[in-house]
Amino acid sequence: MNNGMTRLEKYADITVEIGLNLQKGQTLIIDAPIHASEFVQQVVKVAYDRGAKVVMVEYTDEQVLRTKYEKAPEEGLKYYPEWKAKGYEKMAEDGAALLQVFSPNPNLLKDVDPERVSMAQKAIAEALRPFKSYQISGRMNWCIAAVPSKEWAKQVFPDHSEEESMQMLWEQIFDVTRTNTEYPVQTWKDHVETMNRSVRFLNDHNFNKLHYRSKNGTRFSVELPPLHKWMCANFTSETGISYVPNIPTEEVFTVPKKGSVNGVIHSSMPLNYNGYFISGFSLTFEEGKVVDYSAEKGYEVLKSILETDEGAKYLGEIALVPHNSPISNSELVFYNTLYDENASCHVALGEGLPIALEDGPEMSREKLAEMELNESLIHVDFMIGTADLDIDGETASGEVVPIFRNGNWAF
Numbered sequence: 279m280n281n282g283m284t285r286l287e288k289y290a291d292i293t294v295e296i297g298l299n300l301q302k303g304q305t306l307i308i309d310a311p312i313h314a315s316e317f318v319q320q321v322v323k324v325a326y327d328r329g330a331k332v333v334m335v336e337y338t339d340e341q342v343l344r345t346k347y348e349k350a351p352e353e354g355l356k357y358y359p360e361w362k363a364k365g366y367e368k369m370a371e372d373g374a375a376l377l378q379v380f381s382p383n384p385n386l387l388k389d390v391d392p393e394r395v396s397m398a399q400k401a402i403a404e405a406l407r408p409f410k411s412y413q414i415s416g417r418m419n420w421c422i423a424a425v426p427s428k429e430w431a432k433q434v435f436p437d438h439s440e441e442e443s444m445q446m447l448w449e450q451i452f453d454v455t456r457t458n459t460e461y462p463v464q465t466w467k468d469h470v471e472t473m474n475r476s477v478r479f480l481n482d483h484n485f486n487k488l489h490y491r492s493k494n495g496t497r498f499s500v501e502l503p504p505l506h507k508w509m510c511a512n513f514t515s516e517t518g519i520s521y522v523p524n525i526p527t528e529e530v531f532t533v534p535k536k537g538s539v540n541g542v543i544h545s546s547m548p549l550n551y552n553g554y555f556i557s558g559f560s561l562t563f564e565e566g567k568v569v570d571y572s573a574e575k576g577y578e579v580l581k582s583i584l585e586t587d588e589g590a591k592y593l594g595e596i597a598l599v600p601h602n603s604p605i606s607n608s609e610l611v612f613y614n615t616l617y618d619e620n621a622s623c624h625v626a627l628g629e630g631l632p633i634a635l636e637d638g639p640e641m642s643r644e645k646l647a648e649m650e651l652n653e654s655l656i657h658v659d660f661m662i663g664t665a666d667l668d669i670d671g672e673t674a675s676g677e678v679v680p681i682f683r684n685g686n687w688a689f
């Protein structure tokens with residue numbers, strides 16, 4: 279059935295069938311910028327073909343948004359219509375699915391007073407909290423997929439014309455989302471199964487310690503909390519729908535035990551933090567805490583990250599991504615976490631994810647701390663995977679099992 283389909287149609291197919299796994303009779307809410315309308319139109323077609331009851335598209339005009347940030351009175355910035363927030367909540371309650379089309383414009387907020395922006399964003403976040411809780415807690419099937427914007431394309435390919443860079447970014451997106459394969463939906467099913475297999479392998483072994491080493495100087499060990507579980511971004515909603523919230527996704531991840539990291543970690547790719555670059559950096563850990571660090575570029579930014587709060591000096595995530603994967607093979611920096619986070623093995627400084635602990639989402643903050651989960655205002659991923667990275671797992675009985683050899687799964 280793929281013969282004759284355009285790539286945009288295939289990409290829409292992946293988004294609806296794999297990402298959302300939209301069900302017959304479901305309402306689909308689409309949140310998208312107007313410049314992504316061509317993609318949205320394809321998604322709407324696929325959604326109705328799959329038996330959607332109705333598709334509600336909510337377009338944002340980012341120039342209008344910018345003008346609001348600049349010119350609206352404060353009471354306008356703080357306003358979000360209650361009926362609209364209630365409407366979203368009602369749709370979620372009635373079993374709707376949500377697609378967020380992501381198309382960042384890195385220049386949009388240039389020279390806008392950040393205080394006014396955060397005032398408006400806070401008002402939106404507060405008004406939509408009941409609706410978003412359906413998304414965060416997995417009570418609905420949802421998905422984020424990206425579409426190029428002129429500004430984003432120019433950021434990734436600065437030496438090309440606007441038109442060329444747009445084409446090049448589309449090409450890369452089709453590549454890393456596996457749209458450029460003959461049967462993309464089947465390719466995705468296989469890929470999700472591969473990730474789930476790795477998850478099962480890691481959970482079955484119930485490792486309590488991992489050892490990393492790479493020729494770039496990375497050599498450290500990390501313990502895992504007793505209640506940790508390995509996961510990948512293939513979730514099942516409370517309504518029983520299996521979905522993949524991020525297109526693309528490559529990572530298999532869990533949380534480290536706070537206070538257990540010892541050794542040195544070298545970055546393998548530059549870290550883009552709010553538009554600032556940190557590269558060639560390394561962190562030395564003792565009993566979980568960063569005690570020394572260096573950076574070829576962006577030392578001050580790294581310092582400010584580490585000094586955010588006490589938890590910023592501890593790790594909150596460990597993720598495994600094969601070195602041989604589409605994003606890593608592209609050798610590009612996408613300036614976009616959805617993509618860059620999936621480039622290689624990474625760890626995150628800061629907040630640990632409660633979902634990666636058995637019953638974690640139901641635990642209080644105190645209980646999570648007792649379970650040795652790190653707490654911080656930040657969660658900053660950075661890439662540490664290399665072509666020669668080896669990782670061993672150690673079980674409670676001291677058995678050592680290879681997990682990664684030469685940057686890829688060892689089993």
Ligand code: ZN
Pocket residue numbers: 529531595597619624659
């Ligand atoms: Zn991650």
